[in-house]
Amino acid sequence: MIRFEHVTRSYAPGGRPALDDVSIEFGRGDFVFLIGASGSGKSTLLRMILREGLPQRGKITVAGQNLGLMLERRVPEYRRSIGMVFQDFRLLPDKTVFDNVAFAMRVIGASRGQIRKRVTQVLKRVGLDHLAKRYPHEISGGEQQRAAIARAIVNNPAILLADEPTGNLDPRASAEVMKILRWINAAGTTVIMATHDRAIVDRMGKRVVQLHKGKLVRDERHGLYDPPEGSEAWQILVKEEAESGLRAEDPAPLRTQAVPLVAPAEDEAEDSPASANSAASPEPARRSASEEATEQAHEQAQDATPAEPSASQEDAQHERAAEPGAETEEVSTATKTESVRIVWPEEQKAARYDDAAESLISAAPMDSDHMPVFDNGSEDEPQEVDEHRDSPRSEPEAPASEAPAPERTESVTAEPEAEEVSPVDTETEPKASESPAAAAAPEPATPGPAALAPTAPEPAEPESAAIKPAAPEPLASKRRREPDQDRLAWLTSAFEEQSASSTRTASSETAESSTAVPKPKSSASEATYADSRRTEEQLEASKRGIFRRRRGKR
Numbered sequence: 001m002i003r004f005e006h007v008t009r010s011y012a013p014g015g016r017p018a019l020d021d022v023s024i025e026f027g028r029g030d031f032v033f034l035i036g037a038s039g040s041g042k043s044t045l046l047r048m049i050l051r052e053g054l055p056q057r058g059k060i061t062v063a064g065q066n067l068g069l070m071l072e073r074r075v076p077e078y079r080r081s082i083g084m085v086f087q088d089f090r091l092l093p094d095k096t097v098f099d100n101v102a103f104a105m106r107v108i109g110a111s112r113g114q115i116r117k118r119v120t121q122v123l124k125r126v127g128l129d130h131l132a133k134r135y136p137h138e139i140s141g142g143e144q145q146r147a148a149i150a151r152a153i154v155n156n157p158a159i160l161l162a163d164e165p166t167g168n169l170d171p172r173a174s175a176e177v178m179k180i181l182r183w184i185n186a187a188g189t190t191v192i193m194a195t196h197d198r199a200i201v202d203r204m205g206k207r208v209v210q211l212h213k214g215k216l217v218r219d220e221r222h223g224l225y226d227p228p229e230g231s232e233a234w235q236i237l238v239k240e241e242a243e244s245g246l247r248a249e250d251p252a253p254l255r256t257q258a259v260p261l262v263a264p265a266e267d268e269a270e271d272s273p274a275s276a277n278s279a280a281s282p283e284p285a286r287r288s289a290s291e292e293a294t295e296q297a298h299e300q301a302q303d304a305t306p307a308e309p310s311a312s313q314e315d316a317q318h319e320r321a322a323e324p325g326a327e328t329e330e331v332s333t334a335t336k337t338e339s340v341r342i343v344w345p346e347e348q349k350a351a352r353y354d355d356a357a358e359s360l361i362s363a364a365p366m367d368s369d370h371m372p373v374f375d376n377g378s379e380d381e382p383q384e385v386d387e388h389r390d391s392p393r394s395e396p397e398a399p400a401s402e403a404p405a406p407e408r409t410e411s412v413t414a415e416p417e418a419e420e421v422s423p424v425d426t427e428t429e430p431k432a433s434e435s436p437a438a439a440a441a442p443e444p445a446t447p448g449p450a451a452l453a454p455t456a457p458e459p460a461e462p463e464s465a466a467i468k469p470a471a472p473e474p475l476a477s478k479r480r481r482e483p484d485q486d487r488l489a490w491l492t493s494a495f496e497e498q499s500a501s502s503t504r505t506a507s508s509e510t511a512e513s514s515t516a517v518p519k520p521k522s523s524a525s526e527a528t529y530a531d532s533r534r535t536e537e538q539l540e541a542s543k544r545g546i547f548r549r550r551r552g553k554r
């Protein structure tokens, strides 16, 4: 589905490429951890999937579309097929949780009723329906990240990219985020997550892709954070750590078996390269870091540009294609598509879900409807929209208990104008114009058709549990390792314990421990906020114009 072919990407002339001759594939429904030292190219790889920057060499195709051939004006639509979650959340600070999530639907022209219904549904799924009216600074970091995830998935993306989504979170909040990502993946969304969190990677036992100075050095179907001892990736890291003086701080690799440097998946063996070759640096773009940041902010703002007030994106594409003289864009040398939105056949979605649901969700606490259970406090309290934002931490927080229902197939039928939405609106009946799919989410357990995509079996436990390090570790490494194992143990119990048994005290402690509201990390994100607000104002202005015109007609 996502294919990098000998991709090289440099930011500065003559500098070391951020990605260096990287060839790799990510399949539909994959859950991939992207690991590597700071500066190894993880974020660059994620951004390139989002088409933020093109390779100077090589080719990236997503769902058969060559991103290098994609017309600029199609990029915003393409990006709406992809959800993105950042370490610093990037919520709009002057919007409530509800409106942050609703914003992503408003920019595609969804109607008020659709937005209200869908946003409420998604907030329930991430356990935030009771905090819908809070502002980002009134909720914890973990809750902010869940809101950011809700925003990322509200339009049913085919791909979810997460750049260190647990980087600012404590273990409990991290575990909840991972539960959600696991569930999203089980619903068929490809999840690619850059992380430095050893415990999470080791606990999940998912595919691990490791970068080192822009090169792909490891691709394991079910990997741990540390490369297998003796492998080339392990040797590279030992050398790097010795050079940087980090070795004494770092734990020894957890396994003793040597595996090939790059171990392609069984079904990808033909296409995955055995190793990443060093390539001559191409002529890089002559842009400064600040220009790059501005470009990113601009590109993200493009995403926020309101779409034509048409129906769903697919419908809109078909409508445009049906118009006389409408463009049909050749987005790939091999594939001619009408839409840049990433869609795959219904049966494959169902098959992927059916195949994945049982195994992927199994480790997370679930309620009777197979929803991840969140530790939001007493289960006795009714779930309702919080209408008392003045006392942000005094209300009881109810657990999510809505049916999970991945409904990646639903499409929204947009109305001509996006309207301001309030989560306290008491109207609950969907409008007649709303898509039935939006009203009735499919049951996850429904078996898919025969076209089931084979999925590698999930390991019962990470292999690390049974394997001892081959060599005695230095004292310093043991010191570093203890907290890591504590964290691993904590995560394990967090995954396994039923939140019904968790106390409200624990919940509030967690909330207290992570209440700091992160400032935008970079000028790019600040610019994104500003551009998003500008877009918001443009929306408002256009609505005012529409209403004025209507009044004039009357």
Ligand SMILES: Nc1ncnc2c1ncn2[C@@H]1O[C@H](COP(=O)(O)OP(=O)(O)OP(=O)(O)O)[C@@H](O)[C@H]1O
Residues within 6 Å of the ligand: 011, 012, 017, 018, 036, 037, 038, 039, 040, 041, 042, 043, 044, 045, 288, 289, 292, 293
């Ligand atoms: N906008 C930019 N302009 C110039 N160089 C950049 C830019 N973004 C990243 N780089 C450089 O590209 C290389 C890869 O950076 P990248 O952010 O992809 O690494 P990373 O693995 O995500 O690091 P981290 O774990 O610290 O987030 C680094 O050397 C970095 O300095």
